Amino acid sequence: MSRRxxxxxxxxxxxxxxxxxRIAENWRSRGHSSIDSSQLGDQAGVTATTVRRDLAGLGSLGVRGAGYDIETLLNHIAEALGQDRTYRVVIVGVGNLGRALANSTSFLVRGAELVGLYDADLSVIGSTVARHVVRDVHGEIDLADVAVLCVPPEAAQAVADRLVRAGIRALLNFAPxxxxxxxxxxxxxxxxxxxxxxxxxxxxxxxGLLGGGVLHSVGIPNERPVGGDA
Amino acid sequence: MSRRxxxxxxxxxxxxxxxxxRIAENWRSRGHSSIDSSQLGDQAGVTATTVRRDLAGLGSLGVRGAGYDIETLLNHIAEALGQDRTYRVVIVGVGNLGRALANSTSFLVRGAELVGLYDADLSVIGSTVARHVVRDVHGEIDLADVAVLCVPPEAAQAVADRLVRAGIRALLNFAPxxxxxxxxxxxxxxxxxxxxxxxxxxxxxxxGLLGGGVLHSVGIPNERPVGGDA
DNA sequence: GGATGTGAAGTAGTTCACAGCC
DNA sequence: GGCTGTGAACTACTTCACATCC
Incomplete structure (x- = not known):
C-alpha cells in the first residue's frame, strides 16, 4: 500500500x-491463485501482449514462467487506479435508473461511497432509497467527489450547474x-x-466480428460452440 | 436515401x-439551419479538425465558407450508421434498469424497435411494461437483431447462451x-x-482536465463561469 | 520449459498547415 | 473572408519477436 x-x-x-x-476476481473466486496474460487477454478480448504491456506499466509484478499472482495483481491495479482512496458519491435523480444504481451491489465499489440522493420530485423527496433519505435537489447539496446524473435530459444542464456551484468537480452523466x-x-x-x-x-x-477495444466495446471472439446443440 | x-x-x-x-439536432431545435466544425468540436470535446476528418469520411457534405447544413448532415450520419434500417430489440431482465431502458424516450431511437421483454421472475412475468407483456425468459424467445441484457451478473452467461441459441447475434450487456x-x-x-x-x-x-475522447468519456473544457455567480 | 517484459516495427488516429472553393 | 477537405507530419497505441528470468 505504498502511497505512490x-x-x-x-x-x-x-x-x-x-x-x-473483474476477471482476476472471478478467477480467484474459482479457486485459482494465479493467472497469465493469455487467460486475461482471452477473457478481456485483447491480445496477451497488450495485457503484458498494460501490466508492465504498473511495475514488474509478473513472475516469468508462471504468470501473475492474483493477489499481487489486484493490489497493484487497485493502487494504480487510486482505489486505495475513498470517493464520496451523490446520485441526482432517483427514477428507475438512479434507483437501480443506488441499489446495485456492483456499482458503488472500490472506494466509491454513496453519501446522498437528490431529486426534484416532491413525491420522491423524503422517501428512503438504499438506506438514504432522498433530499430536495434545490436545497443544500453536500460536498462530494463525484455526482452521478440520472435526471431527464431537459434538466441536466441546470442540475449540472447547481452541482458545480456546490463544489463538485466530477460528473458521471447518464442524461443524453x-x-x-x-x-x-x-x-x-x-x-x-x-x-x-x-x-x-x-x-x-x-x-459480428468486432474484436478489439475492450473499453465499453468488447467483442470477445472466443471459440465456444454454446450450449449443447450443434 | 441512396442505399449505400x-x-x-x-x-x-x-x-x-x-x-x-445529438448536437446537430439540439442546434436545429434552437432554430439554426447550419453548424460548423468548431461549434461541433467545442460541444463534442474534440478539435475542429477531428470533426472535419470524421465528416469528410461520409462524403463531401460541407459547404466551404459556411459549415454544414444541419439537415444534410443528419441525413448522411444516419445513413452512415445504418439508421435507415430498423432493428428488432428485446430487453432481457426487467428490473429497475430494464424498466428504465424500456420506458426511456431516448434509448430506443433511430431504427431500434422494442419487440419483446423477458424476465425470469414469476412476479414480473405477465405484467405489462412499456406496452409489452413480460414473457418468461425460459420459454420461446422471438428472433431479434439485438438483445439488451439487464440481468443479475450470476445469470448473465446462461441467459446469453439461451439468446445465442435463439439466433440473436448482437448483445448489449449491462451485467458486470x-x-x-x-x-x-x-x-x-x-x-x-x-x-x-x-x-x-x-x-x-x-x-480535472481530461479533454479529448468523446466516446463515453468526454471532458468538455469549454469556458463557462457557470450560473450567475463569479 | 514457460511466461514475462521490452526494444523495434507497424498501424491507427490526430493535428498541422494550407490549398481550394463558396 | 471564412470554412471545408486533405496531404504530410506527428503522436499514440498495438503487435512482433526475442532476450530474460523463474
Whole structure:
C-alpha cells in the first residue's frame, strides 16, 4: 500500500485495468491463485501482449514462467487506479435508473461511497432509497467527489450547474445531453442509445466480428460452440 | 436515401458520429439551419479538425465558407450508421434498469424497435411494461437483431447462451460480467462501475482536465463561469 | 520449459498547415 | 473572408519477436 504518485497511464490501459480486475476476481473466486496474460487477454478480448504491456506499466509484478499472482495483481491495479482512496458519491435523480444504481451491489465499489440522493420530485423527496433519505435537489447539496446524473435530459444542464456551484468537480452523466462545464470539471458520459447505435453499426458493417477495444466495446471472439446443440 | 454499402469508418469516428448527431439536432431545435466544425468540436470535446476528418469520411457534405447544413448532415450520419434500417430489440431482465431502458424516450431511437421483454421472475412475468407483456425468459424467445441484457451478473452467461441459441447475434450487456460467446456474435459492454472508476482515476491523476475522447468519456473544457455567480 | 517484459516495427488516429472553393 | 477537405507530419497505441528470468 505504498502511497505512490498518480502514475500516468495510457487512456486505453486505464479503461482495461478494471476489466482485468473483474476477471482476476472471478478467477480467484474459482479457486485459482494465479493467472497469465493469455487467460486475461482471452477473457478481456485483447491480445496477451497488450495485457503484458498494460501490466508492465504498473511495475514488474509478473513472475516469468508462471504468470501473475492474483493477489499481487489486484493490489497493484487497485493502487494504480487510486482505489486505495475513498470517493464520496451523490446520485441526482432517483427514477428507475438512479434507483437501480443506488441499489446495485456492483456499482458503488472500490472506494466509491454513496453519501446522498437528490431529486426534484416532491413525491420522491423524503422517501428512503438504499438506506438514504432522498433530499430536495434545490436545497443544500453536500460536498462530494463525484455526482452521478440520472435526471431527464431537459434538466441536466441546470442540475449540472447547481452541482458545480456546490463544489463538485466530477460528473458521471447518464442524461443524453452534452453538458457545458467550466474548466477543471470532469464530465464522463454514459449514453445508452449511443452504445446501442455503435452495436447496430457493427451489425450492418463489420459483421459480428468486432474484436478489439475492450473499453465499453468488447467483442470477445472466443471459440465456444454454446450450449449443447450443434 | 441512396442505399449505400456499409462504409468502413474508423472506430473512434463511429463513436463520435452519434454525438454529432445529438448536437446537430439540439442546434436545429434552437432554430439554426447550419453548424460548423468548431461549434461541433467545442460541444463534442474534440478539435475542429477531428470533426472535419470524421465528416469528410461520409462524403463531401460541407459547404466551404459556411459549415454544414444541419439537415444534410443528419441525413448522411444516419445513413452512415445504418439508421435507415430498423432493428428488432428485446430487453432481457426487467428490473429497475430494464424498466428504465424500456420506458426511456431516448434509448430506443433511430431504427431500434422494442419487440419483446423477458424476465425470469414469476412476479414480473405477465405484467405489462412499456406496452409489452413480460414473457418468461425460459420459454420461446422471438428472433431479434439485438438483445439488451439487464440481468443479475450470476445469470448473465446462461441467459446469453439461451439468446445465442435463439439466433440473436448482437448483445448489449449491462451485467458486470465478461461473456463468452461463439464467433460471429457481437457483444458490447456497458459497465457502470468501470465508468465510475475511469472517472475517479482522472480525479486523482489527470486532475480535472481530461479533454479529448468523446466516446463515453468526454471532458468538455469549454469556458463557462457557470450560473450567475463569479 | 514457460511466461514475462521490452526494444523495434507497424498501424491507427490526430493535428498541422494550407490549398481550394463558396 | 471564412470554412471545408486533405496531404504530410506527428503522436499514440498495438503487435512482433526475442532476450530474460523463474
Amino acid at each position: 504518485r498518480p502514475l500516468r497511464l495510457p487512456e486505453p490501459t486505464v479503461a482495461r485495468l478494471p476489466v482485468y480486475q 445531453r452534452v453538458l457545458t462545464v467550466p474548466q477543471g470539471v470532469a464530465v464522463h458520459y454514459v449514453d445508452f442509445s449511443i452504445e446501442l447505435q455503435i452495436l447496430t453499426y457493427h451489425l450492418v458493417s463489420g459483421m | 454499402r456499409p462504409l468502413r469508418l474508423p472506430e473512434p469516428t463511429v463513436a463520435r458520429l452519434p454525438v454529432y448527431q 460480467r465478461v461473456l463468452t460467446v461463439p464467433q460471429g456474435v457481437a457483444v458490447h459492454y456497458v459497465d457502470f462501475s468501470i465508468e465510475l472508476q475511469i472517472l475517479t482515476y482522472h480525479l486523482v491523476s489527470g486532475m
